[in-house]
Amino acid sequence: MLVACSLLPSPSNKYYHRSSLLLHSKLVYLTTAMLPLLRFLIGIALVSNSSLVSKVAVEASNFSKAHAHTGKVEPFTPGDPKIKLDGKATSILKAGKPYQTQVQSGQSGGRGLVIQDVDAPTHIVWDRILDFDNYGNMVPKCFESKNYKIIDHKPTKANNFLEKEIFTRMKVGFPMLKLEYFIRHFVYIQHHKALTWTLDYTKESDFDDSCGYWYIAPHPDNPEEKTRLYYSVGVSMFDWVPKFVVDFMSSKALTDATAWVKKFSEIEWAKEVAKGGSSRSSSAGMQMKNRGVLFALPFFGNGKKQEEEERLAKEAAEQAAREVQAALEEKKKMFVVRAGFRRYLLVSLVVVLAVYNINTMVAGGFFKCKSA
DSSP states (O other), X not given: OHHHHTTSOOTTSTTHHHHHHHHHHHXXXXXXXXXXXXXXXXXXXXXXXXXXXXXXHOOOOBTTSOOSOSXXXXXXXXXXXXXXXXXXXXXXXXTTOOXXXXXXXXXXXXXXXXXXXXXXXXXXXXXXXXXGGGGGGTSTTEEEEEEEEEEEOOOOTTTTTOOEEXXXXXXXXXXXXXXXXXXXXXXXXXXXXXXXXXXXXXXXXSSSEEEEEXXXXXXXXXXXXXXXXXXXXXXXXXXXXXXXXXXXXXXXXXXHHHHHHHHHHXXXXXXXXXXXXXXXXXXXXXHHHHTOGGGTSOOTTHHHHHHHHHHHHHHHHHHHHHHHHHHHHHHHHXXXXXXXXXXXXXXXXXXXXXXXXXXXHHHHHHHHHHHO
């Protein structure tokens, strides 16, 4: 009784009941006014701490457990998709934009296909696509990727000229959701200029199913220095996956995939040109050799022109490197801001709960003292 009343004014004071009632009414009003804020802060804190929510809500993937089935989506067949491009499609590609169309694939009917021209030779493009361990730094929504097994094959007609199988563990992130899945890549570069993939059905993935396809060909207008790439994917998601994730994986992921390959291939190609190790110089040398002795000696000013081209290429590579660094810094800054915002939310929650507890304690003490 004494402890409960110690927080209140002395009972001997003639204004005791009036001041206590006033204090209690103010605290009740303050707490009632802050309850909506409390609910809002709790909701924001839960949404912002997406990693915690996802770990609690989604624990489907399992490296040691087999998938529920061995394939629902029909796998892609490696090889040329044989897409005829009209004038409109060509103009879109020349503008540096992706062109979307449909491709027939077995019994599955039409599938979305994206075509993209890249200002880099095919070997540069293949290096980016096959760099699975670095996908977390290149691919949108992907924050972790690591190969866990590689199997080399001798290409023969019996195995459809399969060269290699690459097994990769990938994680992609969305608001309030993290998905992990295991991919089995089939490499057919030498004979089919293609790469296909399915899920690794010996592992349990957060995707119900996933199959995909890359076809990489030298550009018809400039085969030495440019690439025309083709990309398609088929995905089946579980019912518990939110609709916005399904929409992203089935539509926007198509153009995002070709966009990151184009961006990082062109950055790498600019670096090679700046170093003087590009195939551009060797290609030019072959052309001069084929034209005969007349062109064996360079014309006046060609040296300066070559120096200028190398300087411009070096500047382009440096600019590309700065852009990548700026993007990484911005990503780091956003992470710091998000971490600070979460800390602010937690502190706000503590303050609100403290006010509520004080009000409860004071009100309880008041009524106990009054009854006494």
